[in-house]
Amino acid sequence: MIITIDGPAGTGKSTVAKLLAQKLHFSYFDTGAMYRSCTYALIENQIDIDDKDKVLDFLTNHFQYEIKEKNLEKYYFVNSEDVTDIIRSSYVTDLVSIVSAKEYVRKTLVPIQRKFAEDRDIICEGRDMGTVVFPNAAIKIYLTAKISVRAERRFKDFIAKNPQDIATLDKNIILKDIQKRDELDSTRKVSPLRKAKGAYHIDTSNLTIDGVVKKIIKRIKKLKKIKFAYRLVRAVSSFVLKTFYRFKVYGKENIIKGAAIVTSNHVSFFDPSAITVAIDEELHFLARDSLFKIPIFKYIIKALNTHPISGKEANIQTIKEVKSILKTGKKIVIFPEGTRSTDGTINKLLPGVGFLISLSKCTTIPVYIYGAHEVWPRGKKFPKLFGKIACIFGKPIRYEQFENINRNERIPQIINKIENELKNLEKWANNGFKGAQP
Numbered sequence: 001m002i003i004t005i006d007g008p009a010g011t012g013k014s015t016v017a018k019l020l021a022q023k024l025h026f027s028y029f030d031t032g033a034m035y036r037s038c039t040y041a042l043i044e045n046q047i048d049i050d051d052k053d054k055v056l057d058f059l060t061n062h063f064q065y066e067i068k069e070k071n072l073e074k075y076y077f078v079n080s081e082d083v084t085d086i087i088r089s090s091y092v093t094d095l096v097s098i099v100s101a102k103e104y105v106r107k108t109l110v111p112i113q114r115k116f117a118e119d120r121d122i123i124c125e126g127r128d129m130g131t132v133v134f135p136n137a138a139i140k141i142y143l144t145a146k147i148s149v150r151a152e153r154r155f156k157d158f159i160a161k162n163p164q165d166i167a168t169l170d171k172n173i174i175l176k177d178i179q180k181r182d183e184l185d186s187t188r189k190v191s192p193l194r195k196a197k198g199a200y201h202i203d204t205s206n207l208t209i210d211g212v213v214k215k216i217i218k219r220i221k222k223l224k225k226i227k228f229a230y231r232l233v234r235a236v237s238s239f240v241l242k243t244f245y246r247f248k249v250y251g252k253e254n255i256i257k258g259a260a261i262v263t264s265n266h267v268s269f270f271d272p273s274a275i276t277v278a279i280d281e282e283l284h285f286l287a288r289d290s291l292f293k294i295p296i297f298k299y300i301i302k303a304l305n306t307h308p309i310s311g312k313e314a315n316i317q318t319i320k321e322v323k324s325i326l327k328t329g330k331k332i333v334i335f336p337e338g339t340r341s342t343d344g345t346i347n348k349l350l351p352g353v354g355f356l357i358s359l360s361k362c363t364t365i366p367v368y369i370y371g372a373h374e375v376w377p378r379g380k381k382f383p384k385l386f387g388k389i390a391c392i393f394g395k396p397i398r399y400e401q402f403e404n405i406n407r408n409e410r411i412p413q414i415i416n417k418i419e420n421e422l423k424n425l426e427k428w429a430n431n432g433f434k435g436a437q438p
Contacts, residue, residue, distance in 0.1 A: 001026075001121045001329055002136075002258050003220070004129035007143035008182050008193060010150025012204050016143065016212050017125040022072065023213065024123075024220075029067075029116050031126035031133070032096075033076050034109060036087035037065055039099040041078045043092070052104050059108045067116075097181055101188035106132075111400065119256045119396075127185055130196030136259035136362055138329020139220055140199035143212070147182075149205045151175035198327055223328065226282045229303035237273035244386055245270075245375060249278045251393035251437055259326040260363045260396070263353060263418050265346050265426070266335035268372035269297060270389060272304055275333055275367060278391040284325045284332045286318065288339070322356050331365075336418065344373035346426060349419050354411035357399065366394040366418055368425035392429055394421045394438065 003026070005017050014030060021028035041063055047054050066077040075084045086092065099105055113133050117124060124133065130140035145153075151174045158174075185193035195201060200219050204212050241247035262283070264275060272285055285301065289308035292298045309318045325332050336353035337346065357364055370390040376383035397417055402410045424438040 001138045002117055002134050003123045003139040003141065003216075004134050004137045004196070004199075005123065005125045005141045005143060006127055006129050006131070006193070006196065006199070008127075008150070008185065009178055010147075010153050011143040011145045012153070012209060012212060013125045013143055015209050016204075016216070017123045019209060019213050020216055021123040023217065024121070027120055027122040028074065029113070029122055029124045030074065031113055031124060031129065033067075033074075033087060034065060034113065035100040035105075036092050036096050037076055037078045037083055038063065038105065038109065039096045040083055040087050040092050042099065043095065049095070049099055049102065052102075055102070056104055056108065059105070065112065093177075097184040097188075100127075101184065101190060103190040106190055114400075121257060127193045128191035130199050131194060132191045135196075136326045136329065136360070138258055139216075139223060140196045141216055141219075142195040142199040142201050144201065144203050145205045147175065147178060150178055154178065230276075230282055230305065233273070233300055233303045234276050238277045241270075241274060241277055241389060245371070245389040246387075247274070247277065248388075248390045249393070250390060250433065251395075252278070254393040254395050255279055255365060256363060256396050258329050260331045260365050261322075261326075261353075261357055261360065262331055262333040262365045262367055263336050263422070264333060264367045265341065265369055265422055266337050266339065267341050267344050267369060268376040268378070268383075269340075270372040270376050270383065271335065271340075271369050272301060272306070272333070274369055274372060274389055274391050276304055278367075278393075279331065282330065284330055286322070286332065286334050318352075319356065319359055323360055326360055326362055336415075340378045341373065342378050344377075346419065346422050349415050351411055351415060353418070354414040357414050358402070358407065358410055361399045361403070363399060364397040364414075364418060366397065366421040366425065368392045368394070368422055368429060370426075370429040390429065390433075392425045392437070394425050397421065 003020070005013050007013050014032070017028055017030070020026070038059065042049060042055065042058065045058060047058055049055065062079070064079050068075045068077065075082060076087060077083065110133055113124070116122070117134065124137070126133070130137055130142070151171055154174050155171050200216070202212055202215055262275065262279070264271060276283060283305065285304055285306040286309050287301060287306045291301060292308055307321050322332055334353050334356070336349040338350045341347055370392060371388045375387040375389060402414055405413060421438075428435070428438055
């Protein structure tokens with residue numbers, strides 16, 4: 001799960017993120033520290049911030065950023081130098097907003113930020129985490145506070161670290177610096193500071209850090225609660241599959257955390273139940289609207305958060321539905337063949353799924369369902385009483401590998417990649433599940 005915490009300076013983002021990560025046993029990632037480290041490195045190497053070519057060359061070929069942890073504290077390193085303290089100095093602070101406003105800087109650092117968050121539970125704190133870097137984050141938080149309160153907090157933080165400088169520090173200067181930083185962050189053309197759609201807004205002016213964290217945890221518990229109907233159908237499906245069909249799951253380590261589109265072959269009415277049992281979290285499904293006309297079955301798929309679609313192409317309503325689900329950090333299951341296979345083999349995939357993945361920019365998890373065709377083939381009203389069914393998950397297909405491809409070519413390549421992965425899983429299963437899983 002990815003949780004993003006955004007907001008202007010002095011709202012308590014870092015302190016809240018650290019404590020929240022500690023309580024939830026999540027990793028913590030301070031993107032502000034990365035931009036500060038980048039700024040420091042450019043200054044130290046005397047690279048003109050406005051020289052795009054030199055900046056890109058440095059960040060691509062000479063900038064090594066590391067995060068090390070000791071006694072629950074984070075330490076930041078640039079090219080093996082510990083920069084934990086110096087990146088908070090005034091001369092770095094004065095320039096970090098200018099550096100972070102550069103489009104070429106952000107485009108270079110965002111992939112690194114996403115890499116840090118891959119396949120882990122993490123709290124990501126910054127200014128554009130929920131809007132740009134992790135638009136599909138499960139939970140988005142936006143913190144604010146009165147500017148006078150923020151200035152007072154910054155003043156106290158500075159004095160705590162530098163008590164000898166209390167006589168020379170002016171609160172008005174701190175307040176003006178914060179006002180200037182707010183203006184730069186909120187008016188920059190690239191990734192401006194703003195509240196992400198659907199983000200939970202908390203004013204921290206009159207709240208303690210513990211109070212803010214409690215509010216966020218309460219919000220998380222509310223969003224993670226699985227509805228009773230889903231749990232019931234999952235429990236019944238698990239009993240039936242494991243008792244009568246020797247149900248097994250392969251490649252479970254390939255099920256990444258957080259939002260993803262699960263693409264599966266489609267051979268039987270057992271398919272949604274099999275995937276529901278295989279993945280230990282509440283899922284959503286897309287299915288043809290005609291399935292909602294089948295007695296009894298329609299109640300099962302409704303309980304499994306199934307959303308009807310019509311036609312062969314992804315329509316506007318479907319796109320909105322998918323993006324809305326992914327933004328809550330949930331996974332959505334799609335059967336890209338559009339209908340159940342008549343003979344159990346994988347049919348040609350419809351282009352709509354490639355279009356959805358291209359628009360949502362989401363990771364895809366291919367899954368092959370084995371044996372369900374023989375147990376409950378198309379055309380049969382009832383399943384056989386015994387058999388074997390298995391779910392095989394392939395390696396995640398990251399959207400990043402298609403990101404720089406022309407859209408007209410991107411969608412066919414996404415479709416081909418998914419189809420090839422499903423066929424590789426099919427071949428492995430038909431060979432008796434022997435050898436390394438593809």
